[in-house]
Amino acid sequence: MPQRRRVTSRSHEPRRRFAEEVRALRERKGVSLRELAAELGWDWSMLGKLERGQTLGSPEMAQALDEYYGTPGLLLALWELAVADPARFKEQYRRYMLLEAEAVSLWHFAVSILPGLLQSDGYASEVLATGGIKGEELAQQVEARVGRRALLLGEDAPTFRSILSEAVLRTPLRDAKAWREQLEHLAEVAERPHVTLQVLPLGAGLHGLVGTAVMFLRMPEGRTVAYTETAYHGELVEENREVERLQRAYDSMRDLALSPAESLKFIGQMLEEAPCDPST
Structure with missing residues:
Protein backbone atom coordinates (compact mmCIF):
# COMPACT_ATOMS: atom_id res chain seq x y z
CA MET A 1 0.00 0.00 0.00
CA ASP A 85 -11.76 27.26 17.35
CA PRO A 86 -12.73 25.69 20.72
CA ALA A 87 -9.04 25.15 21.55
CA ARG A 88 -8.79 28.86 22.30
CA PHE A 89 -10.95 28.36 25.37
CA LYS A 90 -10.24 26.58 28.63
CA GLU A 91 -10.71 22.82 28.65
CA GLN A 92 -13.96 22.92 30.67
CA TYR A 93 -15.68 24.96 27.96
CA ARG A 94 -14.52 23.09 24.88
CA ARG A 95 -17.32 20.53 24.62
CA TYR A 96 -19.84 23.27 25.28
CA MET A 97 -18.29 25.43 22.54
CA LEU A 98 -18.56 22.60 20.04
CA LEU A 99 -22.23 22.11 20.89
CA GLU A 100 -22.90 25.86 20.78
CA ALA A 101 -21.50 26.06 17.25
CA GLU A 102 -23.98 23.38 16.09
CA ALA A 103 -27.07 24.60 17.96
CA VAL A 104 -30.10 25.79 15.98
CA SER A 105 -31.44 27.89 18.84
CA LEU A 106 -30.12 29.22 22.13
CA TRP A 107 -31.90 30.70 25.11
CA HIS A 108 -30.15 32.15 28.12
CA PHE A 109 -30.49 33.77 31.53
CA ALA A 110 -27.89 36.23 32.86
CA VAL A 111 -27.84 36.52 36.63
CA SER A 112 -24.94 38.96 37.13
CA ILE A 113 -22.95 39.56 33.93
CA LEU A 114 -23.76 39.59 30.24
CA PRO A 115 -23.17 36.40 28.23
CA GLY A 116 -20.11 36.36 25.98
CA LEU A 117 -22.31 36.50 22.88
CA LEU A 118 -23.52 39.97 23.93
CA GLN A 119 -20.30 41.44 25.32
CA SER A 120 -18.54 44.40 23.75
CA ASP A 121 -14.73 44.50 23.68
CA GLY A 122 -14.53 46.86 26.65
CA TYR A 123 -16.98 44.83 28.75
CA ALA A 124 -15.15 41.56 28.04
CA SER A 125 -11.81 43.15 28.93
CA GLU A 126 -12.98 44.47 32.29
CA VAL A 127 -14.81 41.27 33.25
CA LEU A 128 -11.80 39.09 32.42
CA ALA A 129 -9.40 41.48 34.14
CA THR A 130 -11.38 41.22 37.39
CA GLY A 131 -10.62 37.49 37.28
CA GLY A 132 -6.89 38.21 37.40
CA ILE A 133 -6.09 37.76 33.72
CA LYS A 134 -3.61 40.32 32.41
CA GLY A 135 -1.14 41.17 29.66
CA GLU A 136 -1.02 39.15 26.46
CA GLU A 137 -3.26 36.44 27.91
CA LEU A 138 -5.94 39.05 28.59
CA ALA A 139 -5.75 40.31 25.00
CA GLN A 140 -6.09 36.78 23.67
CA GLN A 141 -8.99 35.90 25.98
CA VAL A 142 -10.83 39.11 25.04
CA GLU A 143 -10.31 38.38 21.36
CA ALA A 144 -11.60 34.83 21.82
CA ARG A 145 -14.66 35.95 23.75
CA VAL A 146 -15.76 38.77 21.46
CA GLY A 147 -15.02 36.60 18.44
CA ARG A 148 -17.97 34.45 19.52
CA ARG A 149 -20.29 37.32 18.55
CA ALA A 150 -19.88 36.13 14.96
CA LEU A 151 -22.23 33.26 15.88
CA LEU A 152 -25.14 35.72 15.85
CA LEU A 153 -24.29 37.16 12.45
CA GLY A 154 -25.40 35.98 9.03
CA GLU A 155 -28.56 34.54 7.54
CA ASP A 156 -28.01 31.11 9.13
CA ALA A 157 -27.46 32.47 12.65
CA PRO A 158 -29.36 30.53 15.35
CA THR A 159 -32.31 32.15 17.09
CA PHE A 160 -31.17 33.58 20.40
CA ARG A 161 -33.10 34.71 23.48
CA SER A 162 -31.46 36.19 26.56
CA ILE A 163 -33.22 37.25 29.75
CA LEU A 164 -31.07 39.74 31.66
CA SER A 165 -31.54 40.25 35.36
CA GLU A 166 -31.96 43.97 36.05
CA ALA A 167 -28.87 43.65 38.25
CA VAL A 168 -26.81 43.06 35.08
CA LEU A 169 -27.82 46.46 33.73
CA ARG A 170 -27.46 48.15 37.11
CA THR A 171 -23.81 47.11 37.40
CA PRO A 172 -21.80 49.49 35.18
CA LEU A 173 -18.18 49.23 34.10
CA ARG A 174 -15.58 51.47 35.69
CA ASP A 175 -14.91 52.93 32.23
CA ALA A 176 -17.90 55.19 31.45
CA LYS A 177 -17.20 55.21 27.70
CA ALA A 178 -16.93 51.39 27.56
CA TRP A 179 -20.20 51.07 29.51
CA ARG A 180 -22.07 53.33 27.09
CA GLU A 181 -20.64 51.35 24.18
CA GLN A 182 -21.88 48.14 25.81
CA LEU A 183 -25.41 49.50 26.28
CA GLU A 184 -25.44 50.79 22.69
CA HIS A 185 -24.31 47.35 21.50
CA LEU A 186 -27.17 45.71 23.42
CA ALA A 187 -29.70 48.09 21.87
CA GLU A 188 -28.33 47.32 18.40
CA VAL A 189 -28.36 43.54 18.91
CA ALA A 190 -31.92 43.66 20.24
CA GLU A 191 -33.10 44.99 16.87
CA ARG A 192 -31.92 41.89 14.99
CA PRO A 193 -34.83 39.70 13.83
CA HIS A 194 -33.45 36.45 15.28
CA VAL A 195 -32.49 37.94 18.68
CA THR A 196 -34.88 38.52 21.62
CA LEU A 197 -33.73 40.36 24.75
CA GLN A 198 -35.82 40.64 27.90
CA VAL A 199 -35.15 42.22 31.26
CA LEU A 200 -36.18 40.56 34.52
CA PRO A 201 -36.99 43.35 37.02
CA LEU A 202 -35.56 43.12 40.52
CA GLY A 203 -39.13 43.50 41.76
CA ALA A 204 -39.98 40.10 40.30
CA GLY A 205 -38.59 38.60 43.50
CA LEU A 206 -37.12 35.14 44.04
CA HIS A 207 -37.26 32.50 41.30
CA GLY A 208 -35.87 29.08 40.48
CA LEU A 209 -32.63 30.31 38.90
CA VAL A 210 -31.51 32.78 41.58
CA GLY A 211 -27.70 32.76 41.58
CA THR A 212 -27.41 30.57 38.46
CA ALA A 213 -26.79 31.64 34.88
CA VAL A 214 -27.90 29.11 32.28
CA MET A 215 -27.72 28.62 28.52
CA PHE A 216 -29.95 26.11 26.74
CA LEU A 217 -28.83 24.73 23.37
CA ARG A 218 -31.32 23.08 21.05
CA MET A 219 -29.42 20.74 18.77
CA PRO A 220 -30.27 19.86 15.14
CA GLU A 221 -31.55 16.39 16.12
CA GLY A 222 -34.05 17.95 18.56
CA ARG A 223 -32.45 17.29 21.95
CA THR A 224 -31.66 20.12 24.34
CA VAL A 225 -28.62 20.47 26.57
CA ALA A 226 -27.93 23.13 29.19
CA TYR A 227 -24.85 24.81 30.57
CA THR A 228 -25.15 26.24 34.09
CA GLU A 229 -22.65 28.62 35.60
CA THR A 230 -22.01 30.23 38.97
CA ALA A 231 -19.15 32.53 39.95
CA TYR A 232 -16.83 29.55 40.51
CA HIS A 233 -18.21 26.62 38.59
CA GLY A 234 -19.63 25.71 35.20
CA GLU A 235 -21.39 22.44 34.31
CA LEU A 236 -22.72 20.94 31.10
CA VAL A 237 -26.09 19.28 31.79
CA GLU A 238 -27.21 16.63 29.28
CA GLU A 239 -29.47 14.33 31.35
CA ASN A 240 -33.07 14.88 30.18
CA ARG A 241 -34.66 15.09 33.62
CA GLU A 242 -32.24 17.76 34.81
CA VAL A 243 -32.56 19.76 31.60
CA GLU A 244 -36.37 19.67 31.91
CA ARG A 245 -36.17 20.86 35.53
CA LEU A 246 -34.05 23.82 34.46
CA GLN A 247 -36.41 24.57 31.58
CA ARG A 248 -39.42 24.70 33.91
CA ALA A 249 -37.59 27.17 36.13
CA TYR A 250 -36.64 29.22 33.09
CA ASP A 251 -40.20 29.29 31.73
CA SER A 252 -41.60 30.41 35.09
CA MET A 253 -39.02 33.19 35.28
CA ARG A 254 -39.69 34.31 31.70
CA ASP A 255 -43.32 34.92 32.65
CA LEU A 256 -42.06 37.55 35.12
CA ALA A 257 -39.82 39.39 32.63
CA LEU A 258 -40.59 42.57 30.72
CA SER A 259 -41.71 42.16 27.10
CA PRO A 260 -39.04 42.59 24.41
CA ALA A 261 -40.38 46.08 23.57
CA GLU A 262 -40.44 47.12 27.23
CA SER A 263 -36.97 45.67 27.68
CA LEU A 264 -35.59 47.71 24.80
CA LYS A 265 -37.07 50.84 26.39
CA PHE A 266 -35.41 49.85 29.68
CA ILE A 267 -32.01 49.56 27.96
CA GLY A 268 -32.64 52.99 26.41
CA GLN A 269 -33.35 54.36 29.89
CA MET A 270 -30.07 52.90 31.13
CA LEU A 271 -28.32 54.70 28.27
CA GLU A 272 -29.89 57.99 29.27
CA GLU A 273 -28.79 57.49 32.87
CA ALA A 274 -25.27 56.29 32.02
CA PRO A 275 -22.56 58.84 32.87
CA CYS A 276 -20.81 60.50 29.95
CA ASP A 277 -17.16 59.84 29.24
CA PRO A 278 -15.26 62.62 31.09
CA SER A 279 -12.62 62.71 28.33
CA THR A 280 -15.16 63.90 25.72
Whole structure:
Protein backbone atom coordinates (compact mmCIF):
# COMPACT_ATOMS: atom_id res chain seq x y z
CA MET A 1 0.00 0.00 0.00
CA PRO A 2 1.52 3.37 -0.95
CA GLN A 3 2.28 5.76 1.87
CA ARG A 4 -0.23 8.52 2.47
CA ARG A 5 1.21 11.73 1.09
CA ARG A 6 1.13 14.78 3.35
CA VAL A 7 -1.05 17.34 1.61
CA THR A 8 0.48 20.42 3.19
CA SER A 9 3.15 21.41 5.68
CA ARG A 10 0.89 24.14 7.06
CA SER A 11 -0.31 23.90 10.66
CA HIS A 12 -3.66 22.20 11.36
CA GLU A 13 -4.28 24.54 14.31
CA PRO A 14 -6.68 27.24 12.98
CA ARG A 15 -5.09 30.31 14.57
CA ARG A 16 -1.56 29.32 13.55
CA ARG A 17 -2.72 28.30 10.07
CA PHE A 18 -4.30 31.74 9.54
CA ALA A 19 -1.06 33.46 10.62
CA GLU A 20 1.06 31.21 8.37
CA GLU A 21 -1.15 31.87 5.35
CA VAL A 22 -1.10 35.65 5.88
CA ARG A 23 2.70 35.61 6.05
CA ALA A 24 3.13 33.22 3.11
CA LEU A 25 0.95 35.35 0.83
CA ARG A 26 2.91 38.48 1.66
CA GLU A 27 6.25 36.76 1.05
CA ARG A 28 4.95 35.33 -2.22
CA LYS A 29 3.92 38.83 -3.25
CA GLY A 30 7.43 40.04 -2.45
CA VAL A 31 6.48 43.01 -0.26
CA SER A 32 7.65 43.98 3.21
CA LEU A 33 5.36 44.59 6.15
CA ARG A 34 5.93 48.34 5.83
CA GLU A 35 5.17 48.28 2.11
CA LEU A 36 1.99 46.31 2.69
CA ALA A 37 0.94 48.65 5.49
CA ALA A 38 1.50 51.68 3.27
CA GLU A 39 -0.52 50.05 0.47
CA LEU A 40 -3.49 49.26 2.71
CA GLY A 41 -3.23 52.25 5.05
CA TRP A 42 -2.68 50.18 8.20
CA ASP A 43 -0.15 50.07 11.03
CA TRP A 44 2.67 47.75 10.00
CA SER A 45 3.13 46.53 13.60
CA MET A 46 -0.48 45.25 13.59
CA LEU A 47 0.27 43.26 10.43
CA GLY A 48 3.32 41.83 12.17
CA LYS A 49 1.18 40.67 15.08
CA LEU A 50 -1.22 39.11 12.59
CA GLU A 51 1.61 37.08 11.04
CA ARG A 52 2.95 36.01 14.45
CA GLY A 53 -0.46 34.84 15.60
CA GLN A 54 -0.63 37.43 18.40
CA THR A 55 -3.93 38.78 17.06
CA LEU A 56 -6.57 37.70 14.56
CA GLY A 57 -7.56 41.21 13.54
CA SER A 58 -11.06 41.70 12.19
CA PRO A 59 -13.11 40.12 9.37
CA GLU A 60 -12.69 43.40 7.47
CA MET A 61 -8.90 42.97 7.62
CA ALA A 62 -9.17 39.41 6.32
CA GLN A 63 -11.41 40.54 3.46
CA ALA A 64 -9.10 43.41 2.54
CA LEU A 65 -6.10 41.07 2.43
CA ASP A 66 -8.08 38.61 0.29
CA GLU A 67 -8.78 41.43 -2.19
CA TYR A 68 -5.15 42.57 -2.20
CA TYR A 69 -3.73 39.08 -2.75
CA GLY A 70 -6.46 37.94 -5.13
CA THR A 71 -7.56 35.07 -2.88
CA PRO A 72 -11.31 35.67 -2.63
CA GLY A 73 -12.71 34.17 0.58
CA LEU A 74 -9.57 32.21 1.58
CA LEU A 75 -8.32 34.35 4.45
CA LEU A 76 -11.83 35.20 5.60
CA ALA A 77 -12.66 31.48 5.84
CA LEU A 78 -9.46 30.81 7.80
CA TRP A 79 -10.22 33.78 10.06
CA GLU A 80 -13.70 32.38 10.80
CA LEU A 81 -12.24 28.96 11.66
CA ALA A 82 -9.67 30.55 13.97
CA VAL A 83 -12.30 32.64 15.75
CA ALA A 84 -14.55 29.64 16.30
CA ASP A 85 -11.76 27.26 17.35
CA PRO A 86 -12.73 25.69 20.72
CA ALA A 87 -9.04 25.15 21.55
CA ARG A 88 -8.79 28.86 22.30
CA PHE A 89 -10.95 28.36 25.37
CA LYS A 90 -10.24 26.58 28.63
CA GLU A 91 -10.71 22.82 28.65
CA GLN A 92 -13.96 22.92 30.67
CA TYR A 93 -15.68 24.96 27.96
CA ARG A 94 -14.52 23.09 24.88
CA ARG A 95 -17.32 20.53 24.62
CA TYR A 96 -19.84 23.27 25.28
CA MET A 97 -18.29 25.43 22.54
CA LEU A 98 -18.56 22.60 20.04
CA LEU A 99 -22.23 22.11 20.89
CA GLU A 100 -22.90 25.86 20.78
CA ALA A 101 -21.50 26.06 17.25
CA GLU A 102 -23.98 23.38 16.09
CA ALA A 103 -27.07 24.60 17.96
CA VAL A 104 -30.10 25.79 15.98
CA SER A 105 -31.44 27.89 18.84
CA LEU A 106 -30.12 29.22 22.13
CA TRP A 107 -31.90 30.70 25.11
CA HIS A 108 -30.15 32.15 28.12
CA PHE A 109 -30.49 33.77 31.53
CA ALA A 110 -27.89 36.23 32.86
CA VAL A 111 -27.84 36.52 36.63
CA SER A 112 -24.94 38.96 37.13
CA ILE A 113 -22.95 39.56 33.93
CA LEU A 114 -23.76 39.59 30.24
CA PRO A 115 -23.17 36.40 28.23
CA GLY A 116 -20.11 36.36 25.98
CA LEU A 117 -22.31 36.50 22.88
CA LEU A 118 -23.52 39.97 23.93
CA GLN A 119 -20.30 41.44 25.32
CA SER A 120 -18.54 44.40 23.75
CA ASP A 121 -14.73 44.50 23.68
CA GLY A 122 -14.53 46.86 26.65
CA TYR A 123 -16.98 44.83 28.75
CA ALA A 124 -15.15 41.56 28.04
CA SER A 125 -11.81 43.15 28.93
CA GLU A 126 -12.98 44.47 32.29
CA VAL A 127 -14.81 41.27 33.25
CA LEU A 128 -11.80 39.09 32.42
CA ALA A 129 -9.40 41.48 34.14
CA THR A 130 -11.38 41.22 37.39
CA GLY A 131 -10.62 37.49 37.28
CA GLY A 132 -6.89 38.21 37.40
CA ILE A 133 -6.09 37.76 33.72
CA LYS A 134 -3.61 40.32 32.41
CA GLY A 135 -1.14 41.17 29.66
CA GLU A 136 -1.02 39.15 26.46
CA GLU A 137 -3.26 36.44 27.91
CA LEU A 138 -5.94 39.05 28.59
CA ALA A 139 -5.75 40.31 25.00
CA GLN A 140 -6.09 36.78 23.67
CA GLN A 141 -8.99 35.90 25.98
CA VAL A 142 -10.83 39.11 25.04
CA GLU A 143 -10.31 38.38 21.36
CA ALA A 144 -11.60 34.83 21.82
CA ARG A 145 -14.66 35.95 23.75
CA VAL A 146 -15.76 38.77 21.46
CA GLY A 147 -15.02 36.60 18.44
CA ARG A 148 -17.97 34.45 19.52
CA ARG A 149 -20.29 37.32 18.55
CA ALA A 150 -19.88 36.13 14.96
CA LEU A 151 -22.23 33.26 15.88
CA LEU A 152 -25.14 35.72 15.85
CA LEU A 153 -24.29 37.16 12.45
CA GLY A 154 -25.40 35.98 9.03
CA GLU A 155 -28.56 34.54 7.54
CA ASP A 156 -28.01 31.11 9.13
CA ALA A 157 -27.46 32.47 12.65
CA PRO A 158 -29.36 30.53 15.35
CA THR A 159 -32.31 32.15 17.09
CA PHE A 160 -31.17 33.58 20.40
CA ARG A 161 -33.10 34.71 23.48
CA SER A 162 -31.46 36.19 26.56
CA ILE A 163 -33.22 37.25 29.75
CA LEU A 164 -31.07 39.74 31.66
CA SER A 165 -31.54 40.25 35.36
CA GLU A 166 -31.96 43.97 36.05
CA ALA A 167 -28.87 43.65 38.25
CA VAL A 168 -26.81 43.06 35.08
CA LEU A 169 -27.82 46.46 33.73
CA ARG A 170 -27.46 48.15 37.11
CA THR A 171 -23.81 47.11 37.40
CA PRO A 172 -21.80 49.49 35.18
CA LEU A 173 -18.18 49.23 34.10
CA ARG A 174 -15.58 51.47 35.69
CA ASP A 175 -14.91 52.93 32.23
CA ALA A 176 -17.90 55.19 31.45
CA LYS A 177 -17.20 55.21 27.70
CA ALA A 178 -16.93 51.39 27.56
CA TRP A 179 -20.20 51.07 29.51
CA ARG A 180 -22.07 53.33 27.09
CA GLU A 181 -20.64 51.35 24.18
CA GLN A 182 -21.88 48.14 25.81
CA LEU A 183 -25.41 49.50 26.28
CA GLU A 184 -25.44 50.79 22.69
CA HIS A 185 -24.31 47.35 21.50
CA LEU A 186 -27.17 45.71 23.42
CA ALA A 187 -29.70 48.09 21.87
CA GLU A 188 -28.33 47.32 18.40
CA VAL A 189 -28.36 43.54 18.91
CA ALA A 190 -31.92 43.66 20.24
CA GLU A 191 -33.10 44.99 16.87
CA ARG A 192 -31.92 41.89 14.99
CA PRO A 193 -34.83 39.70 13.83
CA HIS A 194 -33.45 36.45 15.28
CA VAL A 195 -32.49 37.94 18.68
CA THR A 196 -34.88 38.52 21.62
CA LEU A 197 -33.73 40.36 24.75
CA GLN A 198 -35.82 40.64 27.90
CA VAL A 199 -35.15 42.22 31.26
CA LEU A 200 -36.18 40.56 34.52
CA PRO A 201 -36.99 43.35 37.02
CA LEU A 202 -35.56 43.12 40.52
CA GLY A 203 -39.13 43.50 41.76
CA ALA A 204 -39.98 40.10 40.30
CA GLY A 205 -38.59 38.60 43.50
CA LEU A 206 -37.12 35.14 44.04
CA HIS A 207 -37.26 32.50 41.30
CA GLY A 208 -35.87 29.08 40.48
CA LEU A 209 -32.63 30.31 38.90
CA VAL A 210 -31.51 32.78 41.58
CA GLY A 211 -27.70 32.76 41.58
CA THR A 212 -27.41 30.57 38.46
CA ALA A 213 -26.79 31.64 34.88
CA VAL A 214 -27.90 29.11 32.28
CA MET A 215 -27.72 28.62 28.52
CA PHE A 216 -29.95 26.11 26.74
CA LEU A 217 -28.83 24.73 23.37
CA ARG A 218 -31.32 23.08 21.05
CA MET A 219 -29.42 20.74 18.77
CA PRO A 220 -30.27 19.86 15.14
CA GLU A 221 -31.55 16.39 16.12
CA GLY A 222 -34.05 17.95 18.56
CA ARG A 223 -32.45 17.29 21.95
CA THR A 224 -31.66 20.12 24.34
CA VAL A 225 -28.62 20.47 26.57
CA ALA A 226 -27.93 23.13 29.19
CA TYR A 227 -24.85 24.81 30.57
CA THR A 228 -25.15 26.24 34.09
CA GLU A 229 -22.65 28.62 35.60
CA THR A 230 -22.01 30.23 38.97
CA ALA A 231 -19.15 32.53 39.95
CA TYR A 232 -16.83 29.55 40.51
CA HIS A 233 -18.21 26.62 38.59
CA GLY A 234 -19.63 25.71 35.20
CA GLU A 235 -21.39 22.44 34.31
CA LEU A 236 -22.72 20.94 31.10
CA VAL A 237 -26.09 19.28 31.79
CA GLU A 238 -27.21 16.63 29.28
CA GLU A 239 -29.47 14.33 31.35
CA ASN A 240 -33.07 14.88 30.18
CA ARG A 241 -34.66 15.09 33.62
CA GLU A 242 -32.24 17.76 34.81
CA VAL A 243 -32.56 19.76 31.60
CA GLU A 244 -36.37 19.67 31.91
CA ARG A 245 -36.17 20.86 35.53
CA LEU A 246 -34.05 23.82 34.46
CA GLN A 247 -36.41 24.57 31.58
CA ARG A 248 -39.42 24.70 33.91
CA ALA A 249 -37.59 27.17 36.13
CA TYR A 250 -36.64 29.22 33.09
CA ASP A 251 -40.20 29.29 31.73
CA SER A 252 -41.60 30.41 35.09
CA MET A 253 -39.02 33.19 35.28
CA ARG A 254 -39.69 34.31 31.70
CA ASP A 255 -43.32 34.92 32.65
CA LEU A 256 -42.06 37.55 35.12
CA ALA A 257 -39.82 39.39 32.63
CA LEU A 258 -40.59 42.57 30.72
CA SER A 259 -41.71 42.16 27.10
CA PRO A 260 -39.04 42.59 24.41
CA ALA A 261 -40.38 46.08 23.57
CA GLU A 262 -40.44 47.12 27.23
CA SER A 263 -36.97 45.67 27.68
CA LEU A 264 -35.59 47.71 24.80
CA LYS A 265 -37.07 50.84 26.39
CA PHE A 266 -35.41 49.85 29.68
CA ILE A 267 -32.01 49.56 27.96
CA GLY A 268 -32.64 52.99 26.41
CA GLN A 269 -33.35 54.36 29.89
CA MET A 270 -30.07 52.90 31.13
CA LEU A 271 -28.32 54.70 28.27
CA GLU A 272 -29.89 57.99 29.27
CA GLU A 273 -28.79 57.49 32.87
CA ALA A 274 -25.27 56.29 32.02
CA PRO A 275 -22.56 58.84 32.87
CA CYS A 276 -20.81 60.50 29.95
CA ASP A 277 -17.16 59.84 29.24
CA PRO A 278 -15.26 62.62 31.09
CA SER A 279 -12.62 62.71 28.33
CA THR A 280 -15.16 63.90 25.72
